[in-house]
Structure formats: structure tokens, C-alpha cells
Amino acid sequence: MISEPELVDGDGFVISEVLAETPPSGPPRPPRARRPWLWALGGAVAASAVWGGGLYAYEKRQDAGPDMRGYKSVKSLCETAELKGLAAVLGERSSDGDGWESGSTGESGSGVDVGTSGGGNGPADPVLEFAQCSLMFGPLENGYSGSVSYTRHLVTDPGPEFDAVARRFGEAEPYAGLGEKAYMTVQDGMGAELRVLDGQVEIEINFTETASWNGDEDTPIQETKPVDLSGIEVPLAQDMLALMEALKK
Numbered sequence: 001m002i003s004e005p006e007l008v009d010g011d012g013f014v015i016s017e018v019l020a021e022t023p024p025s026g027p028p029r030p031p032r033a034r035r036p037w038l039w040a041l042g043g044a045v046a047a048s049a050v051w052g053g054g055l056y057a058y059e060k061r062q063d064a065g066p067d068m069r070g071y072k073s074v075k076s077l078c079e080t081a082e083l084k085g086l087a088a089v090l091g092e093r094s095s096d097g098d099g100w101e102s103g104s105t106g107e108s109g110s111g112v113d114v115g116t117s118g119g120g121n122g123p124a125d126p127v128l129e130f131a132q133c134s135l136m137f138g139p140l141e142n143g144y145s146g147s148v149s150y151t152r153h154l155v156t157d158p159g160p161e162f163d164a165v166a167r168r169f170g171e172a173e174p175y176a177g178l179g180e181k182a183y184m185t186v187q188d189g190m191g192a193e194l195r196v197l198d199g200q201v202e203i204e205i206n207f208t209e210t211a212s213w214n215g216d217e218d219t220p221i222q223e224t225k226p227v228d229l230s231g232i233e234v235p236l237a238q239d240m241l242a243l244m245e246a247l248k249k
Contacts, residue, residue, distance in 0.1 A: 073152070077132065089232060091138025126154065126155075131151075133147065182195065
């Protein structure tokens with residue numbers, strides 16, 4: 001650095017001496033490295049944030065429960081299950097007046113609703129929702145008795161047990177095109193059953209002949225008039241498909 005010249009006794013200018021810092025001898029020092037614990041702290045904070053976000057997402061999924069595929073609780077299964085296909089073959093759904101409507105919110109002749117949380121009189125259950133409808137096809141004295149059941153598994157997976165239950169009598173055959181899997185059983189002249197598994201939901205529609213006897217007189221009080229059940233698989237499957245759609249509304 002050069003300083004300004006100074007005037008001395010009016011005779012002239014002299015350059016003042018300026019002292020400069022002497023540069024250090026030897027090679028230049030390398031730049032100081034950042035403290036490693038700062039990097040470690042930053043990594044720990046980032047990892048904690050990622051872990052916390054993952055835990056939140058996991059807990060959110062856990063709280064949501066299993067995927068019900070759109071199936072909802074039902075207030076009256078008898079009213080929801082129209083079963084128009086079976087009624088066309090077996091006879092109109094019938095009731096015996098107020099007795100069949102006990103505990104049911106359906107219309108007259110719809111049947112009797114029973115079950116838990118969504119099916120009549122039972123209390124709510126955090127693990128399982130079950131609804132069932134009992135009904136008749138045709139005249140009470142010689143018609144077919146029927147049943148519809150609807151189960152929503154709110155916690156456990158029903159898949160591993162479904163095959164064993166559906167084939168418990170050894171006569172059920174797989175039926176394609178309904179839900180995740182389905183089984184159909186047809187007993188000539190006696191009745192039929194169709195069971196469907198769709199994710200966490202099980203649905204069953206069945207009907208069978210009925211008979212009751214007067215023991216004292218050894219005469220039938222109620223006995224089903226047989227109906228030709230050939231091809232019953234088609235209307236039964238159509239009714240099941242319509243019911244599956246209705247349970248999602």
C-alpha cells in the first residue's frame with residue numbers, strides 16, 4: 001500500500017514509510033474442514049423426519065381398516081335383496097302378515113331381518129357386521145323357504161376359510177364371474193345355494209323345499225310343491241349380481 005506524500009518545511013515532498021504485514025513463511029494452510037458432528041446431526045434429523053412421516057402414513061393405513069370395495073352397512077337386507085329372478089321361477093315372495101315383519105324395516109312381504117350392526121335387532125360389533133333375511137317364495141303352505149346373508153369382516157381376512165365353508169358338504173362347484181370367488185350348489189328339485197366372496201365381504205343366497213307334519217294324524221301341514229329347477233343357476237347368479245351392486249349404494 002502507498003501513502004499520500006507529505007510536505008516537509010516547505011522544501012518538498014517526502015514519501016512516508018508504511019509498514020505492511022509480513023506474509024507468513026511456508027506453504028499456505030489448507031481450509032478448515034467442517035465439523036463431522038454437524039453432518040451427523042443433520043443426517044439424524046432428516047432420518048427422523050422420514051421415519052416419522054412413514055410411521056404416520058402406516059398408522060393412517062392401519063386406522064382406515066381393510067378395503068371394503070365399496071360395500072356398505074345395510075339397514076334392511078330384506079328390502080335391499082329384491083331377488084326378482086328367483087321370484088319369477090319359484091313364486092312371489094310372500095309373508096304371513098305381521099308375523100314376518102317383526103324386526104324388519106322392509107316392506108310387506110319382504111321377510112324378516114336379523115343380524116348385527118346393519119341387520120335388524122343385534123348390537124354393533126367392531127369386528128363383524130352380519131345381516132340375514134329369511135323369506136318365502138310362493139304360497140306359505142307349499143312354497144320354498146329362502147335366506148339371504150351378508151357379512152362384512154371389519155378386521156380379519158375371510159379368504160382362507162371361505163373355500164372350506166362353501167364346500168363343507170362336498171357338492172359346491174366353483175362359479176365364475178362373481179366377486180373374487182364363488183361357489184354354487186344345486187340339489188335337484190330341492191333347492192340351491194350361491195356363496196360369494198368379494199374382498200372382506202361374504203354374501204349368500206339360498207332356498208330349499210320345506211315340509212312339516214302333524215304327528216298325531218301323520219299328515220303334512222306344509223310341503224313344497226316341486227318346481228323344475230333346471231337352469232336355476234342363471235336367475236340365482238343374476239340376483240346375486242344385482243344384490244352386490246345394491247349393497248354398494
